[in-house]
Amino acid sequence: MAKKKESTSETEPKSSAPRANPEPVATKKAAAKPAERVTAVEMGARQREISVSEFFTKNRHLLGFDNPRKALLTCVKEAVDNALDACEEAGILPDVTVRLEVVPNGEPVAPSQASRFRITVTDNGPGIVRQQIPRIFAKLLYGSKFHRLRMSRGQQGIGISAAGMYGQLTTGKPVKIISRIGPKAAAHFFEVQIDTKKNEPLVHENKQIDWEQPRGTQVTLEVEGKYQKGRASVDEWLEQTSIANPHVKLIYQTPEGETKEYPRTYHELPPQPREIKPHPYGIEFGMLLKMLQDTKSHTLSGFLAGDFCRVSPQLAEEICKTAKVSPTAKPRDLKGPVAETLYKTLQETKIMAPPTNCISPIGEKAILSGLYKQIKGEFYTAVSRPPAVYRGNPFIIEAGLAYGNRPQDQNKPQQPAMPKAEGEHEEEDSELARVIRYANRVPLLYQQSACSTFKAVLSTTWKNYGLTQSRGALPGGPLVIFVHMASVWVPFTSESKEAIADYDEIQKEITLALRECGRRLGLFVRRRERAASEYRRRNIFELYIEEVVDACNRLKGGKLPKEKLKEQLQKIANSRTGGAKTDEALGKTGAGPEGLPHSIIVTAEGVEGETELATRVEADQATAAPSAEPDLLGDTLSVGEPVSKKKTAKENRPKNFPKKTTTKADQIALFAGESRAKKKPGGRSTKPAKTVAPRKPK
Template sequence: MAASRTQEAVAGPTLFDLMEPEPSLGAAPAGPPASATITAPHGTRSPKHRAAAPPLAGGVRMDAVSPTVMRNSARKTSPAPPVRSTPGERPRGKPAESEPAGPDAPVSTLPELPARRTAKARPEAAAAGDGRGSGVAAVASQEKSERRAARTSGLGEDEPVARANPLEAARRAERRRLVTAEQLAGRQRDISVSEFFAKNRHLLGFDNKRKALLTTVKEAVDNSLDACEEAQHLPEIHVTIDQLAEDRFRVTVRDNGPGIVKKQIPNIFGKLLYGSKFHRLKMARGQQGIGISAAGMYGLLTTGKSIHVTSRTAPSKPAHHFQIQINTAKNEPQTIKDEPAEVAWERGTEVSIELVATYAKGRQSVDEYVEQTAIANPHAQIYYKSPTGERREFPRAAEDLPPETKEIKPHPYGIELGVLMKMLKEAKRVRLAGFLQQAFCRVSPRVAQEICTQARLNPESRPADIGTHDVEKLYQAMQAVKIMAPPTDCLAPIGVRNLLAGICKEVKAEFFTATTRDPAVYRGNPFQIEIALAYGGELAKGDTDVSAAEPARVIRFANRVPLLYQQSACAAYKSVLDVDWRNYGLSQPSGSLPIGPLVILVHMASVWVPFTSESKEAIADYDEIRKEMKLALQECGRKLAAYIRRRKRQRLEADRRNIFERYIPDVAEALAKLTGASESRIVKQLQAIAHTRTAEADMELDEEGRPIRDGRPIVAAAPRGGRVAAGSPRPGGSPTATDVTAGLRPGRPDAETDELTGDESVVIVPENEAPPSPGELFEPPAPASNGKRRARRRRS
């Protein structure tokens, strides 16, 4: 029976013959054996078929053992440890007569393959007494020792299986890698908005330590200015930065605003996306309700310290001091301390945040931010103490608050389809026509009826009953019907007067000009663009950040807030590049800023500034916004070009005068000899003639480059046929009134209108002096000379 279950390998070595033995089990060295014998399971190919199969390299026959037998044997039993046969010893499972005897007996390097266990084979195998039970125990013991060794060496428990059957080990690993839907469902959970921004704080402007310090000061100052303006208080801001360690600072900002009620303090400073400005269409510095609470969260993450808030609402009420932390997992505030406090100021709020940061001067620093804030907010008084102990005061340049803005409703052109569907579902006890009039601005009964007619909807239908298809038709009709632009009383631009007052206070130049464009609309949101230019003066001496050989400096503002980062991504910067400054007397490389001592200020005022990110560092590139900025820059550029040409003429006239004065002594001496007159008298007369011919070199110009007579800017339109007595006409030769300064000289402001262009400007007239009459400023037209009449007669 045993002979029927075994076969000799007569066709050469098989795949099992080439398997290397385990070194730890004392296997014989590898090498081609003289002869080898294996136990062939049931179903193996016959020797005839093996002989017909083509051999592989080295005489290996792949069909000696079928893959099915290999898998079955690996699944049913583990491989027995290889045993080195000694001379004269018979391997188990082999008949004695099948192997040679003597010292040249072959060494078996492979474990024997057990025969397929059938009902007939089991009793015979038990009766044979071949020691199979002890072999199984040895295999189990070997597997156990291998698993222990694998755990010790860092290998997995499947290492023995991988050695015996790599395919099975790969299948087990693949099954472990597969994840079921139930496992995925168990991993799902809510993500708090504060938890998201704690991991992605770069979106809020906390990219690095230097920027984190600037963002913290910016958010606190913006909140203070907004609170003071809403309460109609002239802002007085105190900014103090104390350095506690090499990279640790404490930022303290205090204002004289209306204060904050006690129950609202934890939510305002300890909860993200909590505020009063997100749902209002009204010009304000803050919009999202993130800034100051995000600064407190950054301080908590970097130092572990709470944000300290002290607020007082009236002199008769006590102040309250809070220590607040933000729970990032729930986006909720945690009040660490709540106690009354004694303060010296009557009302206002003081915020103190400790954070890890870096302080440095120069561009994109806290110092630059405070300076630019003073330019855009000339009505604010700012006291600043830097970490180095330096104290600076930015005095108030205007005593008037910005005009109070009003909240407006959304415009139909600025609504989106999803928002419209939400508004229709929330509308109650109103008809469709009434809903359009109540929910949107500039929608009159006639416009509402026209919208319903074009959408083919009943004006008396209920908004909540309108289906999705009808809502889409209603939305398309709202975009197609011609509707008046939204109101602009929601905007509070800086104004030409205050804009020039602010830039003159901080920038030392010789020429200033500014303009404010009429309100425009983008996506239904009103906005207004303001531009100011400063040229020459100390900017050309190299004492400041801008010199004559460097590109112009661009200062960007959005709702009076300086934008210091991401300049190249901002629409304001791109609009400056769109202007061809070579037409205005400046050099400009292709695709770059103009070269020269020039400062360009760009301000955008809007109910909803389209920032490129939550950090509010750059204005998005909308065609309507970019067009308005370019037009405003071109308008100021024309004034700058007129000033540059006038200054150039003055330099040329001064050079001519120097040439005349150089030769006056010699000419006077020669004339005195010829005429016998006094030489000194001739010199005086020649000098008078030279000054008359070059009078433009002595012309005094105001800060906008316009000629001044007797300390007053010339502001009147020339009468028909007249010419300007002092100064030169605008390019092109047409006589016109000079542009006027705005808030640069002491005196009372008077509004003047250019009769030719219709431009309105602000004129500063000295106190107790009446403005000059047109007769004092302009000379009557000169009659045609006889020489011109004779020339016309010859041509005729």
């Protein structure tokens, strides 16, 4: 697959060259003097090579630079993707800072009016060796990720250099890079531009500087752009990135001067994805030819067994036999019809599915923690599907849901209880669900309706799970649907990586994942509704008893033993609404989210389900912004020990994380005891202990 990409991007400029150039000239001449002819020699003289960079200068929309707003996002995205890929590959928990600044062009303007921005992205990654810096940032199609089949955010080695080139085109400013590979090494500062003709870097500045960071890379781009909040904005992209990457600490300084901090809430790096060899089902004929040429093996059977995954030497022999080629033939000699037969045989032979350890899913817990951190809801759940394969490429689908409004938030608007006048009604929500899509942990913001994930969401019958849904529309309600596809090769519908193509296998997996999420949501919604309706029933009677008793009393001329009548009526009401049973249905007895694995339920009394995760997230958020909710967590944090722990954690951040085992238990005990002390002392504090043991999926 990877080969295919390369071949198209290389051959395309060449093939388009003869067409692109002579045509306008020819028509011009033809218009002037129709009789004059151009000889083949003359035409041949006009043919010349087009450099990749020149091609992309003219076709920048292919890479996501269509308009200033999208271009700004693409630049940030490429820089952050690179930073995260580098950190993860080096085994470092990423700390990334993104700074957006307005570059004043004349007098200072508001960020929403500005047209020029400086983007600075800093990471704590491994750094880049000095010699490679210019080429990584100022040479298109240069990178480490293209030639291997392994899951990563970036793929083609175009992204950051294209962003640099975009900046160069629109502002004329070079890309500035600071990189340091360790505390003992010096930090290097570079200013590079790209020679768009030769696709080679031009180094403007190269010096050693003092840098406060012991290790990492900082990229500064100056580009033309437009900053606008809302859908498909830089803000949204970063927020969604933080949901799917809870192991990343992200600091975002907005052009307005605000600093948003997305704390790290999951303290394990995703497992390192392994590189795999291509699977025979996943290659095309042209690629097979190329592989035959490039292989180091001397025999065909050696080539088949060595250059592909899941092809054993025995199987290789068998394939050769079926294709009627000698197993000892030289791979380089295989051409034409013979090679074609071999290709067909490969496609028809039954070969085991590719190994799946080349993909690293986010994981249910991490998704939960990300959703819980960023989205205020009542119910969260996450599903990771087992690996599946499309066209020889292994992939994993993960889905998650965040549903509802936090109980605290629900109560807020109700507090100013105003009697309603005629014609006034409670406002009903008519909002639709929001779908957030990811491919290899990168949020996809554009072309939602073209995306396989979106189609799967639409085709799921959400009505079965207690939600409303109009025909061919998203389900209604306060719901966020999270879908992630992890694969060595995500099939995008276009070069700018905006939507996932519609393969049946992919669609099926997404649907299955969504259904499982939906099933859990349905259980939750139904449980809650049952409780609410019981509650409403009893509530109605309790409310009305008062009214009826008062009215009866007045009818009887005020001589009624009111309390007695009230008691009698309440007794009847209780016997008719199932007393203790209602309490149970209301969740007052504290039954956990039975049958709902990998879920978090937030109630007014506290958190159920994966409480460990939830409390952890809250603790992390408290560290990030201790002053944000002083009344809520103030008491808890002032207990002394945790505060000191948090401080040390903050100071040690760039190094490895301190072992959490003891801290974790402390925090849970602390939160559990504190938040529930008011209602049922002790009753709840045992519960988190039960769930501390991490539950594995089936």
